[in-house]
Structures are given as structure tokens and as C-alpha cells.
Amino acid sequence: MTESQVQATAQRARRASYVLALAKRATKDAALHAMADALEAQSAPILDANAADVRAQEQAGTPAAQIDRLRLTTERIGQMASGLRDLAALPDPVGEVVRGHTAPSGVELRQVRVPFGVIGIIYEARPNVTADAAGICLKSGNAVLLRGSSSALQSNTAIVDTVRSALDMVGLPADAVQLVGGDREAVGELMRARGLVDVLIPRGGAALIERVVTESTVPVIETGVGN
Template sequence: MSTDDKVREVASRARTASHVLALATRATKDAALDRMAQALVDAGDAVLAANAEDVERAEAAGTPANVIDRLRLTSERIEGMAQGLRDVAALPDPVGEVLRGSTLANGLEMRQVRVPFGVVGMIYEARPNVTADAAGICLKSGNAVLLRGSSSARSSNTAIVDVLRSALAATGLPEDSVQLVPGDSHESVKALMRARGLVDVLIPRGGAGLIRSVVEESTVPVIETGVGNCHVYVDSSADLDQALEIVMNSKTHRTSVCNSAESLLVHADVADEFLPRVVEALQGAGVTVHGDERFAEYDDVVPATDDDHAAEFLSLDISAAVVDDVEAAIEHIRRFSSGHTDAVLARDQGVIRRFVASVDSAAVLVNASTRFTDGGEFGFGAEIGISTQKLHARGPMGLPEMTSSKFVVVGDGHVRG
């Protein structure tokens, strides 16, 4: 059987499972999630053994240490996955929520109700915990899921999915609610992207290259996630002590995540005062500053190119520029931002209002670190990713974002005149 046929076969089994899942009650789904959590803990040794195979293979292939760290599971990480499933069980069921409703002039009762998408495809990179997280979120939102993880995590993902499927079966829900996509090659990703009609939505999570290729090639609708070239703009009206703390937190709290700051803009009127302080603090924390001419006046600042201004470094690097005013900051952000998160640090209400209205990003932060753009921080309880597209969902996506809706219209012999 070709890869295409194999992928279509699992997708078609997922479709059948989705018909059952769409009707499953919250009680049944929560019981399954709790059982999945317990099963993961119980099968900890087997999962760790499978993970050790992946780690060994990665080490033999000379994989960088930070990637191996993301790949490696521990008892604590397995307990974390289990707790994630229990947390999802504790969240409200989005399915069935009435989004709006009214009785029309002719007596028809109309309501718009949340329903599952049906079949969700996840394409993701090295971290095996995404396997359990995505399975839990999709199950709770009534969706069957096709998981296409990295081939480097193949043994771990297989072991985790086996455990989750057994737990599902024991609860009376279809095993095929959670499936791995067969095949390690890029062919299986391509087949998933072509499975329009069988797969309702694809969510790529990973590097910019992976996401771009899925967005451009897929005929299945895609939710684009997470590339973040996040800006912090320090206005002349900012509290500069506060600004320094926020810049440092945005850049250095964690560097490898999409909501860390990659670009700093400073109003010209406070440049003389703020630049020496911020350059010193950043460099003191090991950050390389890629600056414009104004920043380049300071020691060890590297001249910035347009590529630097556009970059999502995910490392101890930041691009930096001085701008004339908030309008110039907005222009710079329009040109270079990836539309994930941009922050304004200011006291002037007019400047804040202008920035918030004009910066067209998933999240606009005022006097706060860019690191707050996160489903957990926003109180969503679970996050499948951060959407940087404008259709359907924008920003951190929780359970409601994993649903569609339908209109139910009830009459009693109504015909149109």
C-alpha cells in the first residue's frame, strides 16, 4: 500500500471514530482522560524504555544536546503528561455550548452550537509530551486526532499512543480516536496535507520552516501557529526602571520560546538615558545586541541588518533600533513583526491607545512582558498552540478554539413565503 493510501486509511478510521466521539458525553470523555492519565503513570517504565531507544538513536546521530533534552522523558515528565490529561478533564466541555440563539420573527427557534471539527491532524517536532497533550485536548473537544510526530521520537510516541489507545478502549470509546500517522518520511506529511475531506484541520507545531511548508502546501485547512518575532517598544513616557525589567524578562526569561522578545525599539527622546542601561543589562545577561547606528555607538553592539530585524532568534540575541515616535515604532513593527506579540511600555494614554489600535498582532501587551502570551497564563487551562493567523483563532488556543459550530433551527411546518 502506498503512503498516501495508508494515511487515507487511518484518516478514514479516524473519521468513523469521530462520529462516536461527537456524541460522547462529558462524563465519558472525562473518565477516559482520567484513565489515560493513570495508564501513562502505570506504564511509566515501558514508556521510559521506549524513550531511551529514541535518545540513544539521537545521540548516535550526533543530535545537539538541547534537542536531546527536549526529546528525553523522565518520571517527572510522564507525571506531567498525566497531570495535563487530568487538568483537561477538569475543564468545561466546549461541545454543545450555545454561542447564540433567538426566536426569529416567524417563530423559528435558531441556535448556534459548538460542535467538534471531526478529525484533527497534528504535525509536530521532537517533544513527546505533545503526543499526550494533543490527544487529551482533541479528545475533550470531541475530535479524533492523527498524530504525526518527529521520526526522532518514534519509539516514545508509539509507546505513549499504545497506552492511550488501551485506556480509551477500556472506557468504551473508539481506540481510533487517537492514532499515529504511519510512515516516517516526508511522504506521510504530504499525504496528510492532501487528505482534504478526510481531515478537517491541520495544526503544525514546530519551527518556522515546518509551519511555512504546511501552510503553503496543504489543501486541508491549516491553523498556523507560533512563529514569534516579538517587539518591545519603550516610549519616551515609559517608566524606565520598569521598562528595563520588562525588556530583560521578555528577552531572557526563556529564549527558545515563541513569546520571548526578539526586537527592541526605543523612543529617541530617552535613548541617551535608556540605551546605556539596557545595553549593559542585556550584555551582562549574555545577550548579543544587533543594533542600528544609535545602538552601535555602544561597545560590542553588532550592526543590525534587515534580516536581524525580521529574525526569530530563539537565542540570546536581540535586534534593537531607536525610533522617532510611536508612529515610527508602529511602522517598524508593521514591517518586521510576525504578528505574534508586541508590547508597548508607556505612561502616555494617547500613545498606548494608538499602539494598541494600530499594531495588528495576536496579542498586544501594555507595560507587561511578552512572555505572558500563553494559554496557561491567560487561564485557558490547556493550550494546543498559539495561532498567528487571523482566521478562526488568533493567539493562545484552548478547548473552544478546537471546535466549529453549527446552526440548529427548529420549526413546526415552517416554509418560506
């Protein structure tokens, strides 16, 4: 993706985030169930896409442990779907009062959970993260920009296309979940999208996390290596 394409993608996510921030729990939970159902219904094309990614990495001599993380099975897709349904069963975090008190003047002060807006997630070759991240961001009322490893591009594309169709079915904007494709420079553009992306979360190895923390102008939630 070019700089303008990344910005356009982020702008679409920003518009979608306004809708998600106001979405009722019932709507978000219906979307999570629709996403889970769609993943199971579309397991065959998702597995076909994943098989193509796996073949390419096998031909490239990628270590077996990395290929195992990349590989999807019917069971793993079922686990992804179950995870989305489990999210739907959780309370809605949006609007939850964390703490509060009444000042001597009578004014009530409260700390209330609200969505970030647009979250960017940069991660390595684990296609299950694509569905997990989309679900968590949706539940919390956020749009998400997903940047997975290029070695999982076909898998991630198939999963995101499935999720977007499910969102559209329940009346939520499909642009709430988008992939950021392209080369390494596209990651740089995502890290520089301050004002369009509210926070970045890197998941993966030390080198990935260090690059995001060091180079990003967007606020970063730093995770532990491998998380």
C-alpha cells in the same frame, strides 16, 4: 506509510469521530482519567522507548537543547498525566451555546460549539505533545491523527499505544487516536487528505509551519512558531 495506508488510517479516524462527537462528558472524562492512569502505570516501557530515541539522537550529534525537548522523565510523564486530569475537570465544550438571539419571526438562532471531526496535528520532537494533543482532541469530541518527528517515533508509539488501550477500556474507539508514521511523503499524504481530515494544526518551527500552510489542501490552523 503509503498513500493508501494514510487514507485507511484517516478513514478509521473518521469512523471513530462519529462516536466521539456523540460521547457524553462523563465518558470522555473517564477516558481522560484512564489515559492519565495508564501513562503513569506504563511509565517504565515509555521511558525505555524514549531512552532509545534519545540514544539515537545523541549518536547523531543532535544539539543538547533538542535532546532535552525529546527526553522524558518520570516527572514529565507525571505532568502529562496531570494535564489530562486537568482537562477532565474542564466543562465540556461540545454543545456550548456561544451566542444567540430570537429573530422577529420568533425563530431562535444559536451558535453552538461542535467538533471538527478529524484533526491532524504535525509537530516536532516533543513527546509530551502526543499526550496533550490526544487529550485536547478527545475532550472536544474529535479524533486525532498525530504526526510527530521521526526522532521521537519510539516514544510516540509507546504513548499512543498506552492511550489507545485506555480508550478501549472505557468503551471508546481506539482509532480516535492514531499515529501517522513513515517518511516525509507520509506527511504530504496527510496534508492532501481533504475530505478525510477536517483540519491540520502544525506545531513547531517556521519551516514546518510554512510547509504545511503552503502545501496542504486540508484547512490549516496556523500557530505561532514554537507553539
